[in-house]
Amino acid sequence: MSTEPADxxxxxxxxxxxxxxxxxxxAGYSVVCLEQGRWHDRSEYRGTELDWELTARKQWSGSPxxxxxxxxxPVDDMDSDLSPLMFxxxxxxxxxxxxxxxxxxxxxxxxRSLDGVxxxxxxxxxxxxxxxxxxxxxxxxxxxxxxxxxxPGEDPPLPPLPIGPxxxxxARAHDRLGWHWWxxxxxxxxxxxxxxxQCVQRGTCMQGCNEGAKASTDLTHWPHxxxxxxxxxxxxxxxxxxxxxxxxxTGALWLDEDGREHFQPANVVVLAANAIGTARLxxxxxxxxxxxxxxxxxxxxxxxxxxxxxxxVTGLFNDNLESWQGHFGCSIESFxxxxxxxxxxxxxxxxxxxAPTGGPINAALPSRxxxxxxxxxxxxxxxxxxxxxxxWGLFGEDLPDPSNRVGLSSTITDSSGIPxxxxxxxxxxxxxKLLDFHIDKASESLxxxxxxxxxxxxxxxxxxxxxxxxxxxGEDPTTSVLNRxxxxxxxxxxxxxxxxxxxxxxxxxxxxTICAVALRAADHMVNTRFxxxxxx
Amino acid sequence: xxxxxxxxxxxxxxxELGRDRIATLASVADYLIPAAHGMPSAGEVVTAAQLRFxxxxxxDLFDPLIAALRYELGDDxxxxxxxxxxxxxxxxAALQMVIVAGYYxxxxxxxxxxxxxxxxxxxxARDYPTYLEExxxxxxxxxxxxxxxxxxx
Ligand SMILES: Cc1cc2nc3c(=O)[nH]c(=O)nc-3n(C[C@H](O)[C@H](O)[C@H](O)COP(=O)(O)OP(=O)(O)OC[C@H]3O[C@@H](n4cnc5c(N)ncnc54)[C@H](O)[C@@H]3O)c2cc1C
Ligand code: SF4
Numbered sequence: 001m002s003t004e005p006a007d008x009x010x011x012x013x014x015x016x017x018x019x020x021x022x023x024x025x026x027a028g029y030s031v032v033c034l035e036q037g038r039w040h041d042r043s044e045y046r047g048t049e050l051d052w053e054l055t056a057r058k059q060w061s062g063s064p065x066x067x068x069x070x071x072x073x074p075v076d077d078m079d080s081d082l083s084p085l086m087f088x089x090x091x092x093x094x095x096x097x098x099x100x101x102x103x104x105x106x107x108x109x110x111x112r113s114l115d116g117v118x119x120x121x122x123x124x125x126x127x128x129x130x131x132x133x134x135x136x137x138x139x140x141x142x143x144x145x146x147x148x149x150x151x152p153g154e155d156p157p158l159p160p161l162p163i164g165p166x167x168x169x170x171a172r173a174h175d176r177l178g179w180h181w182w183x184x185x186x187x188x189x190x191x192x193x194x195x196x197x198q199c200v201q202r203g204t205c206m207q208g209c210n211e212g213a214k215a216s217t218d219l220t221h222w223p224h225x226x227x228x229x230x231x232x233x234x235x236x237x238x239x240x241x242x243x244x245x246x247x248x249x250t251g252a253l254w255l256d257e258d259g260r261e262h263f264q265p266a267n268v269v270v271l272a273a274n275a276i277g278t279a280r281l282x283x284x285x286x287x288x289x290x291x292x293x294x295x296x297x298x299x300x301x302x303x304x305x306x307x308x309x310x311x312x313v314t315g316l317f318n319d320n321l322e323s324w325q326g327h328f329g330c331s332i333e334s335f336x337x338x339x340x341x342x343x344x345x346x347x348x349x350x351x352x353x354x355a356p357t358g359g360p361i362n363a364a365l366p367s368r369x370x371x372x373x374x375x376x377x378x379x380x381x382x383x384x385x386x387x388x389x390x391x392w393g394l395f396g397e398d399l400p401d402p403s404n405r406v407g408l409s410s411t412i413t414d415s416s417g418i419p420x421x422x423x424x425x426x427x428x429x430x431x432x433k434l435l436d437f438h439i440d441k442a443s444e445s446l447x448x449x450x451x452x453x454x455x456x457x458x459x460x461x462x463x464x465x466x467x468x469x470x471x472x473x474g475e476d477p478t479t480s481v482l483n484r485x486x487x488x489x490x491x492x493x494x495x496x497x498x499x500x501x502x503x504x505x506x507x508x509x510x511x512x513t514i515c516a517v518a519l520r521a522a523d524h525m526v527n528t529r530f531x532x533x534x535x536x
Numbered sequence: 537x538x539x540x541x542x543x544x545x546x547x548x549x550x551x552e553l554g555r556d557r558i559a560t561l562a563s564v565a566d567y568l569i570p571a572a573h574g575m576p577s578a579g580e581v582v583t584a585a586q587l588r589f590x591x592x593x594x595x596d597l598f599d600p601l602i603a604a605l606r607y608e609l610g611d612d613x614x615x616x617x618x619x620x621x622x623x624x625x626x627x628x629a630a631l632q633m634v635i636v637a638g639y640y641x642x643x644x645x646x647x648x649x650x651x652x653x654x655x656x657x658x659x660x661a662r663d664y665p666t667y668l669e670e671x672x673x674x675x676x677x678x679x680x681x682x683x684x685x686x687x688x689x
Contacts, residue, residue: 048654050653058594148679148682182676200657374567
């Protein structure tokens with residue numbers, strides 16, 4: 001295996017890794033990326049097959065613990081209220097993501113100033129807006145411009161996706177109630193775009209998109225990066241980042257699939273392994289020079305893990321809505337109750353996103369929300385539920401808490417024998433109150449839309465889709481890991497570009513923001529390349 | 537499953553399952569999803585072929601299924617299910633999953649539900665959205681910006 005030094009070594013080929021690789025390779029950097037997973041051809045996805053719902057619960061589950069693939073690392077989540085979800089492969093967790101692509105709102109970057117909680121970000125929405133817009137063009141975002149929930153800006157590049165009959169009922173209800181709603185922007189194509197097909201509404205997005213209509217960086221970014229010379233090594237599991245006596249990163253030690261060890265030297269190291277994988281690697285990179293982990297003089301690496309406690313509120317309607325079809329990223333959204341109203345007894349809020357309700361196996365099995373009906377009533381319940389539901393997903397802002405954290409397991413390892421991450425995470429009182437309030441309001445919305453029954457899944461365990469905050473940005477090196485350009489305060493040639501950098505979580509799906517921050521960081525690297533300290 | 541002659545060969549997952557457990561599975565299947573309201577029972581639908589399909593797709597269900605079907609839990613499906621629910625939720629979930637998956641992947645059952653599987657319906661972005669035709673965003677727009685400006689609070 002070549003050990004040619006790279007200008008930049010990226011660890012993780014997911015959302016943020018892909019964005020940074022494309023930008024830097026196009027700027028002429030020599031880029032190497034190490035990714036523990038592999039490429040997936042879209043013919044592997046099971047959405048077109050009879051076994052789709054069966055494999056969705058095992059081979060294509062969002063949980064690495066359920067999948068148990070050799071390229072996954074297990075997560076010790078015994079002490080966590082939520083189970084984290086992710087995927088290892090080129091494209092990362094985007095291969096299974098739903099495609100919902102909302103942005104954070106201006107207030108999300110200023111919660112300390114506005115609401116007296118948590119911390120402000122060292123950047124603003126306005127600063128990030130051009131990066132959101134550039135990414136939207138790379139990704140191929142479908143949506144409708146002019147949403148008054150956001151400041152004005154460029155319209156999404158593609159027209160909105162259809163919202164489907166369930167969302168239409170809810171939109172009419174919000175019109176009557178005088179509540180905000182808008183077609184949700186999605187990283188899913190409504191028309192053919194840059195050689196990719198438009199969506200066919202098969203509704204299997206969270207098990208991989210057979211059409212390539214849903215964006216993931218294996219489709220949208222890596223081909224460009226590779227065409228510009230980037231080298232992407234798959235089946236390459238990083239076990240630690242090495243540093244020299246100057247305190248600079250020199251590269252990473254990694255294992256191939258046969259367990260052989262390699263060292264990849266680089267001038268700059270970029271971590272893009274998601275908020276659990278990155279925290280794990282920084283902790284694994286402890287040495288005599290930094291016994292508590294790399295880039296951790298603040299002692300905050302791994303802390304402030306945020307995962308967006310989630311509730312779903314499903315309305316059942318008399319009409320057949322064929323709600324097994326339609327893209328799984330949200331069809332419509334509402335920001336009606338997003339901003340803080342102190343009278344509610346909690347701070348911050350939640351975005352609501354309306355989603356389809358899945359196939360027949362999902363409708364038939366007992367869910368935590370639905371009541372269990374076996375015997376002759378099974379058929380009655382099945383006819384009432386299957387295809388008749390519309391489901392609001394409530395993404396509540398998760399405030400950072402130092403005791404919610406990622407550590408290293410002393411008992412569980414991955415298939416290479418490297419300690420697995422261990423989670424300690426409790427849902428806060430603020431989140432519980434927030435969800436209670438939003439569940440009531442979302443129920444009101446669905447009843448107004450004509451639902452005859454409401455089913456609530458209050459705190460779904462397998463809802464840790466959004467992994468954020470474990471290496472936060474900030475101005476103060478004693479309380480944060482990264483500066484405002486995603487560079488480590490401690491290690492001048494180490495960057496973290498994934499969701500770890502989030503200061504607060506916002507109450508929206510985070511990937512458009514992860515990608516915007518990553519692109520901003522990559523731009524800054526290019527703009528300051530001659531000032532970059534590198535190991536000698 | 538009862539009526540169909542089950543062709544069982546060594547090395548097949550069905551061989552390891554054995555006729556007694558297959559019979560127990562059929563009785564639990566009939567108990568959970570009986571014939572009613574124009575739908576067939578799961579015992580009828582979850583044939584050996586269906587069962588083989590499910591277990592071939594999800595070999596991880598095999599061991600908990602064996603546990604759920606063990607002889608010691610008796611003849612009464614309700615007693616069996618109650619015991620599993622109380623002490624072995626994983627085995628109970630596997631049993632339910634095998635029955636439900638075998639049932640709802642059957643073409644006849646799907647057709648009675650009016651379900652043809654996940655069908656490709658390519659988006660036509662030129663279709664003018666009904667919500668715009670009905671003016672459902674007009675009031676949202678008229679009400680103006682709702683985002684909170686951090687500089688003014
Ligand atoms: C089922 C599901 C649905 C989701 N839906 C949405 C949605 O609708 N909207 C939204 O905004 N977000 C959604 N998300 C979240 C979204 O996928 C993530 O926010 C996003 O992918 C995170 O990007 P990232 O770059 O931080 O990490 P990832 O995309 O997770 O990529 C990290 C990569 O690093 C690799 N890696 C980790 N450790 C190592 C190591 N030691 N060595 C080598 N490689 C390593 C991993 O294999 C992985 O490929 C969803 C996630 C899931 C799982
Ligand atoms: S609904 Fe659209 S985006 Fe989702 S899997 Fe199907 S084609 Fe892909």
